Amino acid sequence: MAHAPQHSSERPEILDRVQPADLPRAELILNDRNFHWVTEKVCGIVEQPTPLWWKVTFAMALFVASFTGVGLFYLVSTGTGTWGLRPPVGWGWAIVNFVFWVGIGHAGTLISAILCLLRQKWRTSINRAAEAMTIFAVMCAGIFPLFHVGRVWLTWWLFPLPNQNAIWPQFRSPLEWDVFAVSTYFTVSTLFWYMGMVPDLGAIRDRAKTWWRKAFYSVLALGWRGGNRQWSNFEMAYLLLAGLSTPLVLSVHTIVSFDFAVSNLPGWHTTIFPPYFVAGAIFSGFAMVLTLMLPLRAIYRLHDVINQYHIDNMCKIILATGSMVGYAYATEFFIAAYSGNPYEKFAFINRAFGQYAWAYWIMVSCNVITPQLFWFKKVRENHSLVWIICLFVNVGMWFERFVITVTSLANDYLPSSWGYYSPTIVDIFTFFGTFGFFSVLFLLFVRFLPLLPMAEVKMVSPHANPHAH
Amino acid sequence: MTERNERIYGVACTFRKVSDVYHAAEKVRDAGWKKWDVHTPFPIHGMDQAMGLPRSKVPRLTLLGGVTGFITGCLLTWYMNSYDYPLIVGGKPLWSPIYPFPVMYECTILFAAFGTFFGQFILNGLPRHHHPVFDLPQFARTSDDSFMIVLEATDEKFHLDESRNFLLSLGGQEITVIRD
Numbered sequence: 001m002a003h004a005p006q007h008s009s010e011r012p013e014i015l016d017r018v019q020p021a022d023l024p025r026a027e028l029i030l031n032d033r034n035f036h037w038v039t040e041k042v043c044g045i046v047e048q049p050t051p052l053w054w055k056v057t058f059a060m061a062l063f064v065a066s067f068t069g070v071g072l073f074y075l076v077s078t079g080t081g082t083w084g085l086r087p088p089v090g091w092g093w094a095i096v097n098f099v100f101w102v103g104i105g106h107a108g109t110l111i112s113a114i115l116c117l118l119r120q121k122w123r124t125s126i127n128r129a130a131e132a133m134t135i136f137a138v139m140c141a142g143i144f145p146l147f148h149v150g151r152v153w154l155t156w157w158l159f160p161l162p163n164q165n166a167i168w169p170q171f172r173s174p175l176e177w178d179v180f181a182v183s184t185y186f187t188v189s190t191l192f193w194y195m196g197m198v199p200d201l202g203a204i205r206d207r208a209k210t211w212w213r214k215a216f217y218s219v220l221a222l223g224w225r226g227g228n229r230q231w232s233n234f235e236m237a238y239l240l241l242a243g244l245s246t247p248l249v250l251s252v253h254t255i256v257s258f259d260f261a262v263s264n265l266p267g268w269h270t271t272i273f274p275p276y277f278v279a280g281a282i283f284s285g286f287a288m289v290l291t292l293m294l295p296l297r298a299i300y301r302l303h304d305v306i307n308q309y310h311i312d313n314m315c316k317i318i319l320a321t322g323s324m325v326g327y328a329y330a331t332e333f334f335i336a337a338y339s340g341n342p343y344e345k346f347a348f349i350n351r352a353f354g355q356y357a358w359a360y361w362i363m364v365s366c367n368v369i370t371p372q373l374f375w376f377k378k379v380r381e382n383h384s385l386v387w388i389i390c391l392f393v394n395v396g397m398w399f400e401r402f403v404i405t406v407t408s409l410a411n412d413y414l415p416s417s418w419g420y421y422s423p424t425i426v427d428i429f430t431f432f433g434t435f436g437f438f439s440v441l442f443l444l445f446v447r448f449l450p451l452l453p454m455a456e457v458k459m460v461s462p463h464a465n466p467h468a469h
Numbered sequence: 470m471t472e473r474n475e476r477i478y479g480v481a482c483t484f485r486k487v488s489d490v491y492h493a494a495e496k497v498r499d500a501g502w503k504k505w506d507v508h509t510p511f512p513i514h515g516m517d518q519a520m521g522l523p524r525s526k527v528p529r530l531t532l533l534g535g536v537t538g539f540i541t542g543c544l545l546t547w548y549m550n551s552y553d554y555p556l557i558v559g560g561k562p563l564w565s566p567i568y569p570f571p572v573m574y575e576c577t578i579l580f581a582a583f584g585t586f587f588g589q590f591i592l593n594g595l596p597r598h599h600h601p602v603f604d605l606p607q608f609a610r611t612s613d614d615s616f617m618i619v620l621e622a623t624d625e626k627f628h629l630d631e632s633r634n635f636l637l638s639l640g641g642q643e644i645t646v647i648r649d
Contacts, residue, residue, distance in 0.1 A: 013648075032612065035510060035511075035613065035614035036614040038478060039510075039612075039613045048535060051493070094567065160545055166553075166554065167554060168522040168549035168550065168553065168554050168556075169549065169571055170550065170558060171546045171549070171550050171568065171569040172550070172558045172559060172561055172568045172569075173558075176572070177571035177572060177575075180571065180572050180575040180576070181571065181575050184575040184576075184578055187579060187582070188578065188582040189580065190583075191582055191583075191586040195586055195589065199511075202612050203510065203612035203613065206608070206610075206611075206612045206613070207609065207612075207613075213561045213567075218598060219598075220628040221600070222590065222596035222597075222598075223595055223596050223597040223598045223600060224595065225506075225600060225602060225603075226508045226509055226510060226521055226611055226612055227507065227508050227510060227619075228494075228506060228507040228508075228512070228513070228516045228517070228522070229506050229510060229520075229522065229593075230593045230595075231509065231511075231512040231513075231516070232512075232517050232522050232525050233526075233527050233589050233592045234512070234589060234593070235512050235525075235591050236524075236525035236527040236528065236589075237527045237585045237586065237588065237589035240527060240528060240531050240581075240585045241582060241585050241586070244531075244578050244581050244582050244585065245582075247574075247578065248575075249579075251571070251574060251575070288489035339553050376519040397555055400550045412602070454510075454511075455510060455512070456511070458510055458511040459511040459512060459514075463487065464487055464511060464513065464514070465487065465488075465514070466487045466488050466489075466490075466491035466492075466513055466514065466515060466516070466519075467488065467514045
């Protein structure tokens with residue numbers, strides 16, 4: 001800076017001739033839709049008679065959810081031995097499914113909180129559904145650790161509550177940190193979701209014709225009046241909850257990764273785990289958001305509010321986080337080689353070429369290779385293809401957790417204690433059913449609650465600018 | 470306040486455009502009104518300034534919640550693992566700020582979120598299922614695409630006819646008296 005001009009008044013002549021590029025901002029709401037259109041669209045979903053597809057899907061979802069019921073009933077009545085867990089693999093599908101579902105939830109919080117702080121306006125169309133997805137995914141995740149403790153009626157011992165043994169939780173254990181992280185995550189996500197929904201519930205209440213509908217939405221809307229004195233506090237609280245959820249969501253998957261990283265097992269005991277898990281969580285979560293939103297967009301004709309720009313952005317986030325995950329896989333191999341630790345080296349060679357190589361390569365092809373297709377605009381514009389790629393990502397991320405959990409446990413230090421893990425039918429039933437459980441909750445949400453945040457969508461519309469003419 | 474006004478909550482008028490209600494709000498603020506509100510379907514950017522509202526007090530409750538949460542986390546882990554039932558695990562100290570940090574961190578966020586969530590509703594006087602503005606037929610549209618300014622009768626400047634004329638001069642439509 002020594003040669004910087006001393007007199008700022010000497011303005012180079014060229015500056016007068018150079019104009020800043022006029023880059024048009026992507027339109028968030030197509031076809032210049034007005035406020036009333038948004039209200040009709042979103043309230044219409046709740047107000048119309050229950051569509052046939054909903055009834056059919058709901059019945060199917062209930063049927064699938066019953067598999068979890070059967071699996072858990074058999075587990076509780078017989079014992080945890082009915083899961084495929086036996087030495088050396090004491091953590092099988094239970095933790096894999098837990099991490100899988102918690103990870104799915106992370107995209108919801110990323111959209112609602114981190115993108116809010118970054119002033120990404122495109123988040124408004126998808127954030128309500130993504131937050132709902134978060135809450136329901138965490139509920140699915142919770143099933144596995146709660147039942148894995150064996151005596152599910154004693155799970156309250158996980159919480160710092162006085163019990164007859166006068167023993168408290170052990171706070172040096174990452175599993176106990178997990179209890180705090182996941183329960184805080186669930187609580188805060190629910191508060192955030194509900195608070196954001198109150199004004200929209202008020203809007204549905206104001207349009208309600210029948211008595212029961214009026215009563216139902218009045219109770220939920222808490223008497224919201226939409227006065228600017230209320231909006232002022234609401235906006236501040238919303239921003240603060242976004243600010244609180246951001247460190248929360250990053251901490252949750254960090255702590256989930258501590259379940260592994262704090263142990264001394266080769267392949268688990270690595271410092272890369274927290275960022276790698278968080279990136280993976282966002283990756284899988286966005287895939288799930290697209291898996292859910294693309295069909296909903298088609299069914300409810302939401303093309304004007306969830307347009308190609310939104311889909312492009314989500315695809316690009318999947319591409320970015322997928323590449324981060326791929327980079328993390330490579331780093332793990334490099335560090336294993338560079339560490340000079342024979343056990344660590346073996347753990348990774350074994351992952352790629354050992355008895356679970358099939359799972360490893362499913363993971364790599366689904367997580368690293370498939371999302372690279374999102375580099376191409378043609379792919380991002382082909383929504384059936386986007387949907388299929390997202391399914392691959394979901395599968396791949398499940399396998400990632402499987403590979404991490406099982407390969408390290410099945411082949412650790414002593415070859416004499418190696419084993420091969422496979423799930424039992426009870427494992428499969430329980431996990432399969434959680435998709436039904438998730439769908440039941442999500443379908444109820446779609447049917448009875450505002451799918452899109454009306455107030456926020458209206459806020460980003462060009463009509464909402466008080467200085468426009 | 471005159472006797473006539475006793476059963477009156479205030480007067481309301483509606484606007485159809487964001488820019489109209491925004492500029493009307495500026496005029497109400499400049500006229501020195503204290504007890505009034507603007508009902509809108511979504512938060513209008515800059516409306517707090519146009520109404521002359523002070524900064525929201527929610528952050529104070531968030532801070533209060535956060536500090537409470539952090540102290541709770543510290544006390545919880547100290548009392549349970551080092552005072553009431555001292556437990557030596559992994560050769561770690563009975564209590565240090567390091568090992569239970571995730572617990573303290575989560576408690577801080579949890580309580581701060583409680584402070585924010587409940588603080589917002591307490592400051593907004595919610596839940597409150599009955600309010601005089603709900604009786605107005607045009608209120609229902611303020612959650613859709615209409616905007617409404619309400620001047621309350623408890624304001625010192627309130628006088629029924631004058632206030633009506635004032636709203637008329639702002640360009641408001643559907644000027645209505647709200648009964649309490």
